[in-house]
Amino acid sequence: WGLAPELLERVDATLPAISGPGGYNHLSVRSAAAIVLDRLLAGPDRV
Template structure:
């Protein structure tokens, strides 16, 4: 989580509905992603939090993408 401002899903959802700048959503660890990509980002989407008490937090990229797109794009 490379030092950017984090936005919640609700805030990002509102931004997607407007005529603002383009949005790039990157899934996975970001391994191999140039640091400059994150440094240029105005915001980062908050991480998906685990409800587990022990803090275990692992999702497949497919599951993370499904949760993210559901939270951002499903009709309300």
């Protein structure tokens, strides 16, 4: 995840990993950020 285990123990929730239909999941930083922001702003009923 790229975060220290001590920090992960303090979070309230995590977002599920972004995965695609195939084995190769390359996204540009801009695309990945857009997906993460969409999930964060969507509310719990859409995630």
